Amino acid sequence: MTSQPLARVASLKVKLGLLVAISVAVAAVVASIGRAAGVGAWLSIPVTIGLALAVTQLLAVGMTSPLRQMTEAARRMATGDYDVRVTETASDEVGELARAFNRMARDLASTDRQRRELVANVSHELRTPIAGLVAVLENVVDGVAPSDPDTLAAALAQAERLSGLVEDLLDLARVDAGKAPLNPAPVAMTGLLEAAVAEARVLGRAVAYDVHVEPDDLVVHADPARMHQLVANLLDNASRHSPAGGTVLVTARREAERYVVEVLDQGTGLAAADRERVFEPFGTLRATEGSGSTGLGLAIARWVTDLHGGSIRFVDPEPGTRGARVRVELPLVPPDRPTPTPTPTPAPRQEAPVSSNVPPYPPYPAPAPRTAPVPSPPILDDLFGSFWPATGVRTRIGLVLAAVAVGVLASEVLPDRSAGIGLTLLLLAGGAVVAAASKHRRDPFTLTCAGLCALLSLVPMLRDADWLVALSIAAGAATCIVGVCRGRTVPGFVISGASWPLAGLRGLPWLGRTLAGVPGLGHGAALIRTLVWSALLLVVFGALVVSADALLAEWVGALLPDLSVDMFVQHTFITIGVGGVVLAAAYLALNPPRVDLPERPARPVANRYEWLAPVLVVVAVFAAFLVAQATVVFGGHAYLQRTTGLTYADYVHQGFGQLTVATALTLLVIWAASRKAPQGTPADRLWLRVSLGVLCAETLVVVASALYRMHVYQEAYGFTRLRLLVDVFEGWLGLLVLAVMASGIALSVSWLPRFAWISGVVGLVGLAAINPDAWIAQHNIDRYQETGRVDWLYLQELSDDAVPVLAALPADQAACALNGWTGEDDDWVSWNLGRARAADAIDDLPQGRGIADEWSAALCSDDVAD
Structure with missing residues (x-):
């Protein structure tokens, strides 16, 4: 079981105060260390929050688990399972x-057990006399047996036995419910015992009765009817177990403020281990069924004794005698309000001394539960509910170690290094951890996303453009999460992305269980003490030994990195930050949430015009746009300038952004129309296909117009990264329009969201493949060679991916385009294909790397076009 650091604190309020104080202190210390070491806020804030949550989880273990266990136990008890138990480790109010x-x-388990046993025993006892009575009557009715006095006497005996059983059960129920009347009155013990003996002789058993009362005139206060019932049951029990010709000894005597009644038979006696079981209702040690016993006599005797505030038990017979000896100790005056106690659970106990005034029937310990304590449902289950259940998620220490290894790799790869092969290896390692954790790793969609993530991970090694690397990493991470969550809808994609940071919180209980399963890690305080003392001894003795031996000092210097305090802190933050991000993604893959919300049924409108009119409005607007485009084409640029006062370049610049937005909005219009349009009849489906088909066709023309406008604009004003991205995005929207047209034929759109995602990522991979900066x-x-106009300053801002193209220019132009290029001497971790090709291209020039120092101010300033 996981240790509970605050288990000994006896107040819940103090626990909460300590929890808040320690968590805030840890957060403040971690944030201060990160700020002092120069760690950026983008890294220090999430690491600080994560460590504070981890400390909170560690300290809060077990604080509320009994409450959650009680909730679960109450649910199980409502179904009849009374063997559940909750943990009792806390010392506070919750404990x-x-x-x-x-x-x-x-108590409920004991009561339920007694109830079940009583029902079973009563059913068994009732069955015997009823079966006998039915058999006798059937024989009489069928003529098998005559209806003579002997037959009727046998039937009467069975009926009397049944009646006696019912009367005993009613007495038992009244006493057990605390409603049995108790009417104390002076009772002469001699007369009471003689009357009971006289009644016992009527049973006709071959035994003798010997009565002794000391003193002869002993008078007590008791309920005469109940006392007669008590003695009669004891005599009945003794006479049944005495041999023929035996004697039942009945004595009554006064001892101080109590009086004692004893009944001794001459039977085989009763073993000490069985002396409590005979007082159970329908006890297993009662006489055989044929003896006429109901199995309730001694149970009623005990309840009558308890009703009078006394005690009853079997004791050893006097030396030289044998048989079962039952002793009843009662007060001379019963309590005013006796509290009847239910039949306790039998258990062996030591006999109390005869002279003891303490009732010898202490509360019996309840039997141990047959089941283990009910498990505590994680507290986060109430927060995440059915959206993200955590049942059945097995612990995997390998994932934790792998995530830590990725964090350590990141601390070596990321600081003070440019993107290169090291970053690619880091991304591939993180993706491998997530893929190994994925429970759907063989799903085709998940495999496709994994392949695209691997391709995007190569971009940092192949391209130097920071914007492309950042875009590829973001798209790869999103694709990885969408793949392991297996989203199918646009809201599912959004929820998948939001689930990644939430996985850091959702996975804390899983992380705690995983660490608790490792030998030694389940005891947090002991582990911390061990680590602190081991580190202290290593530092002290290591420093002494290293300073004493020069060769050992050289070895240690070669093995240990030359880390300053700030660098160590920075590496630690990166390890925790990146390792935590990878571990959160791994938990997300191991236990993905239900990201796809239940699809709401479409609510078609009642009238066709309600959805068709808006669609036709958009169709008409696009038709007007297409007419305007045709007029420009046939009227020429002169007509355009004469009519609008704009050049063609200004004209196309004015509209491509709006057309891109219009294309995206058109997809929303198509989605809304498909939801609202009724599709019950062939006519409805025909109208839907035709209207949306026309709209999609017009949208494709709009896409083509937007792409053409962007091309014209770029030819006039130059090519930039943003304009290239707009081209790619507009082309992707056109592909989606084609997909919508294809889905409209079969009126099935369930595959569209995944197609849109995969095609978008494929487009990004293709963009990286063409080397966009180059x-x-x-x-x-x-364009410069055709028009003589170029923006040299913009070319200087391009990454090293463009250097081979710029280095092919004439020397003076290359010197202008490459002004400010410094080049980097990368180690193998930072090696990048784009920078390597740039360095090779520069080194191949006659001027070598000195070309970057040749600056032609006149050329570079005169040729800036925009």
Whole structure:
């Protein structure tokens, strides 16, 4: 079981105060250390929050688990399972409540067990006389047996036995419910015992009765009817177990403020281990069924004794005698309000001394529960509910170790290094951890996303453009999360992305269980003490030994990195931050949430015009746009300038952004129309296909117009990264329009969201494949050669991916385009194909790397076009 650091604190309020104080202190210390070491807020804030939550989880273990256990136990008890128990480790108010709950559960379990046994025993006892009575009557009715006095006497005996059983059960029920009347009156013990003996002789058993009362005139206060019932049951029990010709000894005597009644038979006696079981209702040690016993005599005797505030038990016979000796100790005056107690659970106990005034029937311990304590439902289950259940998630220490290893790799790869092969290896390692954790790793969609993530992970090694690397990493991470969550809808994609940071919180209980399963890690305080003392001894003795031996000092210097305090802190933050992010993604893959919300049924409108009119409005607007475009095409640029006062370049610049937005909005219009349009009849489906088909066709023309406008604008004003991204985005929207048209044929759109996601990522991979910075540089150079206009300052801002293109220019132009290029001497961790090709291209020039120092101010300033 996981240790509970605050288990000994006896107040819940103090626990909460300590929890808040320690968590805030840890957060403040971690944040201060990170700020002093120069760690950026983008890293220090999440790491600080994560560590504070981890400390809170560690300290809060077990604080509220008994409450959650009680909730679960109450649900199980409502179904009849009374063997559940909750943990009682806490010392505070919650722990006291848990102990009270367990006592209540034990009492309910005992009561339920007695109820079941009583029902079973009563059914068994009633069956015997009823079966006998039915058999006798059937024989008489069928003529098998005559209806003579002997037959009727046998039937009467069975009926009397049944009546006696019912009367005993009624007495038992009244006493057990506390409603049995008790009417104390002076009772002469001699007369009471003689009357009871006289009644016992009527039973006709071959035994003698010997009565002794000391003193002869002993008078007590008791309920005469109940006392007669008590003695009669004891005599009945003794006469049945005495041999023929035996004697039943009945004595009554006064001892101080109490009086004692004893009944001794001459039977085989009763073993000490069985002396309590005979007082159970329908006890297993009663006489055989044929003896006429109902099995309730001694149970009623005990309840009558308890009703008078006394005690009853079997004791050893006097030396030289044998048989079963039952002793009843009663007060001379019964209590004013006796409290009847239910039949206790039998258990062996030591006999109390005869002279003791303390009732010898202490509360019997309840039997141990047959089941283990009810498990505590994680507290986060109430927060996440059915959206993200955590049942059945097995612990995997390998995932934790792998995430820590990725964090350590990140601390070596990321600080003070440019993106390169090291970052690619880091991304591939993180993706491998997530893939190994995924429970759907063989799903085709998950495999496709994994392949795209692997391709995007190569971008930091192949391309130097920071914007492309950042975009690829973001898209790869999103694709990885969508793949392991297996989203199918646009809201599912959004929820998948939001689930990643939430996984850090949702996975804390799983992380705690995983660490608790490792030998030694389940005891947090002991582990911390061990680590602190081990580190202290290592530092002290290591420093002494290293300073004493020069060779050992050289070895240690070669093995240990030269880390300053700030660098160590920075590496620690990166390890925790990246490792935590990877571990959260791994938990998300191991236990993905239900990201796809239940699809709401479409609510078609009643009238066709309600959805068709808005669609036709958009169709008409696009038709007007297409007419305007045709007028420009046939009227020429002169007509355009004469009519609008704009050049064609200004005209196309004015509209491509709006057309891109219009294309995206058109997809929303198509989605809304497909939800609202009724599809019950062939005519409804035909109208839907035709209207949306026309709208999609017009949208494709709008997409083509937007792409053409962007091309014209770029030819006039140059090529940039943003304009290239707009081209790619507009082309992707056109592909989606084609997909919508294809889905409209079958009126099935369930595959569209995944197709949109995969095609978008594939488009990004294709963008990285064409080397966008080099593509932009080449097209700007081509434009420069045609028009003589170029923005040298913008070319200087391009990444090293464009250097091979710029280095191919004439020397003076190359010197202008490459002004400010410094080059980097990367180690193997930072090696990048784009920077390597740039360095090779510069080194191949006659001027070598000195070309970057040749600056032609006149050329570079005169040729800036925009």
